[in-house]
Amino acid sequence: MIQVKRYTAPTYAEALIKAKNELGADALIVDTKKVRVGGVLGLFQKTLTELTVAVDRPDPNAPAAAPASPRAAAPQAPAAVPVPPVASFRPPTLPPSATAALEQEIASLRSAVNRLVTQQEDRAALERLSPFGRKTFDTLVARGVEPDAALEVCIKLTEKGDDKLWLHAEVTRLLAPFQPTRLIPGQRKVAALVGPTGVGKTTTLAKLAAHFALVQGQKVGLITADSFRIAAIEQLRVYGDILGIPLHAVDSPPEMALALQQTADCDVVLVDTGGRNHKDPERMAELKETLAVLRPDEIHLVVSLTANPRDAYELLEYYGPLGVNRLLFTKVDEASCPGLMINMRRRCPYPVGYITCGQSVPDDIMPADQVDFAHILLGA
Numbered sequence: 001m002i003q004v005k006r007y008t009a010p011t012y013a014e015a016l017i018k019a020k021n022e023l024g025a026d027a028l029i030v031d032t033k034k035v036r037v038g039g040v041l042g043l044f045q046k047t048l049t050e051l052t053v054a055v056d057r058p059d060p061n062a063p064a065a066a067p068a069s070p071r072a073a074a075p076q077a078p079a080a081v082p083v084p085p086v087a088s089f090r091p092p093t094l095p096p097s098a099t100a101a102l103e104q105e106i107a108s109l110r111s112a113v114n115r116l117v118t119q120q121e122d123r124a125a126l127e128r129l130s131p132f133g134r135k136t137f138d139t140l141v142a143r144g145v146e147p148d149a150a151l152e153v154c155i156k157l158t159e160k161g162d163d164k165l166w167l168h169a170e171v172t173r174l175l176a177p178f179q180p181t182r183l184i185p186g187q188r189k190v191a192a193l194v195g196p197t198g199v200g201k202t203t204t205l206a207k208l209a210a211h212f213a214l215v216q217g218q219k220v221g222l223i224t225a226d227s228f229r230i231a232a233i234e235q236l237r238v239y240g241d242i243l244g245i246p247l248h249a250v251d252s253p254p255e256m257a258l259a260l261q262q263t264a265d266c267d268v269v270l271v272d273t274g275g276r277n278h279k280d281p282e283r284m285a286e287l288k289e290t291l292a293v294l295r296p297d298e299i300h301l302v303v304s305l306t307a308n309p310r311d312a313y314e315l316l317e318y319y320g321p322l323g324v325n326r327l328l329f330t331k332v333d334e335a336s337c338p339g340l341m342i343n344m345r346r347r348c349p350y351p352v353g354y355i356t357c358g359q360s361v362p363d364d365i366m367p368a369d370q371v372d373f374a375h376i377l378l379g380a
Helices: 013-022 097-126 131-142 147-159 164-177 201-215 230-243 252-263 282-294 309-322 338-346 371-376
Strands: 002-009 028-038 046-054 189-194 221-225 248-249 267-271 299-305 328-332 352-356 365-367
Touching: 002 013, 002 028, 013 201, 097 131, 097 147, 097 189, 097 267, 131 147, 131 352, 131 371, 147 164, 147 338, 164 338, 164 371, 189 201, 189 282, 201 221, 201 230, 201 352, 201 365, 221 230, 221 252, 230 248, 282 309, 299 352, 309 338, 328 338, 338 371
Parallel strands: 189 267, 189 299, 221 248, 221 267, 299 328, 328 352
Antiparallel strands: 002 046, 028 046, 352 365
16 A cells, blocks of 8 residues: 655755654655744744655555465465575665755855855954954955955964055055056057946957057047947047047948948047846847957956946956956945955956046056056055
8 A cells, every 4th residue: 555645844954854753764766845833924034945755555445355265275385484585775766856855955065164164264364463453354344355355364464563564565566467458569459348338348349449548649440339328429429529430330240340440540449339237148149249249359348346246247257258368346436345346356367457446538548467456456
């Protein structure tokens, strides 16, 4: 007779233990799911794991076999002594969903243990920091640097005897290398800016154009593929008129190819790709097609330091496959957590090209190799 029962518990493992304790090792898991229980009017409910378990048991109501009559029984040969079977344990076969749930519970438990151990080790390391090291740790964390990175720096700082010159050099090292656009005489350089809307790509492109045209005296070409925002095109056209640089607005790969031909005699060509919803596959496919025709020497991923860190890290996942080879940080002057720069560098191999720190063109942009990052991150 097949007996079926259901067991609920906060986790899969606890429900499984309940089932095995009552029904034995031969019980089989036939279904697992999450259920919500308790609460008032649908509020404050708890989510539990429910297992449906089956086991084959003898039917207690089945009639017992009648004993054979002694007279009718034929003479029997001596019974052979049975050899007991070798004891073996055969674990029950779990369905894929149950196996995955159990693996998830084990992984969660392992992760929790690892976090606990790490927290205890970090707490002990913090207690060993010098007073200046602890103050520096608090400052770095308050400025947005991830605690594990800040702690690593401050442990070394304590070992270095609170050497402030070493600290400034270490902050710079964490962000290095720096690779702003370098022009080679006689070779045109094509640089494209990519990134989501609102990070300041158009203003940054104007700053770069002014820097190369006014400061370095180079011949600059401007191309914009931002056909979604007419205001952005007009803004860039105004900057171009002031600098004496014609703007080429394109709306398709063939137009991009033509614009490249028209800027063939320029020393540097700067391209505004326009904002894209990086979670929209169609928009990202269009951007990929544009870059395939453009074939830029440099692709700068523009990241606003006022962005939510999770959103910023996500940009690396979506834009990285397009060929990004530089990071360009904007809105440094508005950021309360500029430590995002260090966190981004720890997650990707792309060097930092430039930072911007205001709306003024061309003043509020700096090549990364000329920036005092220790001042930005430590206020010193």
